[in-house]
Amino acid sequence: MTVTKEPEALAAPKPEDLAALLLESHRPPRPSALSVSLTFGWRAVLKIKHVPEQLFDVTAFPVMMILMFTYLFGGALAGSPGEYLQYLLPGVTVTSVVMITMYTGVSVNTDIEKGVFDRFRTLPIWRPAPMVGYILGDLLRYVLASTTIVLVGLILGFRPEGGLVGVVLGVAVLVAFSFAFSWVWTMFGLLLRSEKSVMGVSMMVLFPLTFLSNVYVNPGTMPGWLQSFVNVNPISKLVDAVRALMAGGFNGQAMLWTLGYAILFTVVFGTWTMRLYNRK
């Protein structure tokens, strides 16, 4: 004999228990901005935990980037892939992580129309917390991508003079900048109507930003008008700062520029994001 179990056959709710629960409830004081942001970050991590395949992108993509460019340009630009790698690796780490920041926009865009946001918006909490939570969750991806790429680099023969400390500091600066830069994508995630348009705009912004920089070649070889853009490009400044740290030095000017850009992105796009979020 076969018994088909009805899927809905679960325990009925118990109104008596419910009454008891309602009575004993007390509302704790309002949690701090940091605490709610971290809780939203935890939510983002839970989403990764339930669908770990989404981390494939952030690990496979950087590996592909470094292999491609090392062997494609290495011989032509620096004499050998091994030598080129010493120049390329910090820059390609920056490119990969900055490329990954666009996923923030995609997740905001796909998530925001869901009913659960109505609930979040009716909670008496610090308003930007859900957005900060996305970016906090994404920091995990940035760290993972950076680690992957540095490890692959080391295997291929990358020998940074700054040692472990220099590399860790470089990655830390990169992750901090990416946190600020992600506000651009939370803004687009809220502004644009579909996931596809978010992807499209991200590519339009990221391709020129990462390629018209000092990541792949020395800007000195470029025409003057292009140099003037490349030299103020935030990615170039970030790459200079990271490169110096990984090489065991410190480029104060590049660091200052990077910090300035990070503050600019956070203030402008953070504010814009919150305007859009409050209006949704």
Added chain:
Amino acid sequence: MNAIETSGLVKIFGDTRAVDGVDLAVPAGTVYGLLGPNGAGKTTTVKMLATLLRPDDGQALVFGHDVRADPDAVRRLVSLTGQYASVDEDLTGTENLVLLGRLTGHSRAHAKERAAQLLDAFGLTEAAGKQVKHYSGGMRRRLDIAASILNTPQLLFLDEPTTGLDPRSRNQVWDIVRAVVAHGTTVLLTTQYLDEADQLASRIAVIDHGRVIAEGTKGELKASVGVGAVHLRLRDAHQRAEAQAVLSRVLDADVQLDSDPVALTARLSGRATEQAAEALAQLAREGITVDNFSLGQPSLDEVFLALTDKKEAAA
């Protein structure tokens, strides 16, 4: 004090006046029904009261706090169970409740404990570790309401809580709502179903095209529409014309011929059961055999038709 008080509430989307001057007074500690068809402005009204949308005009007070001037004070008192499940589909039942507990300031341990108790009270313990996207409609609703009462709100918005549920799940949701109200929480319930408002609400506002077209207790509202209708099925289709004549004489009302050749429907007014019994007796005396009859409450359609007819007649 009234839980909700609005005057001249307006929300405009483009050219549409989605809410067009709504006045409400919802007494604390009761279930108040907002009844209306899709697109009537129910959800928009709820969203303004829950601080999700800013009113374009008019005033809305929730326990005396202005939703525009002091939204955070309102947010501390209300919870919303939206029309589309206000829970995170990608997370499990437990994770959803713990998340909400943490966001409202509970310690991790207390949030976990509270989540487990709520899941148990809502009959969801077995599904606690499953992602919500694998839940049935009824389970999702229960989790949604569990999330809404995690902190025992003063005012709970339930936006069409039983739309799309099977009858058993619907009854369970109703039991939950009754338990919540018995505790003292005020509930603003929007629904398209008259019987749902009838089961739960003590006062009802009927909304259409962004305006309140009728307001009152259930009794008042029904009396204004008539009591309902009696549906008859005859043994013999040839007797239908005769039956129609008898019914319109006895009931002094319109009698409609249904598309089924043996069926007819008569509107009732006043004392429904007595009238129906009288009509049946008269039909028997005239030798018309009735196979089957049922006494129906006025449907929402009928309430609407009656109310909008009245409005047009008055204009």
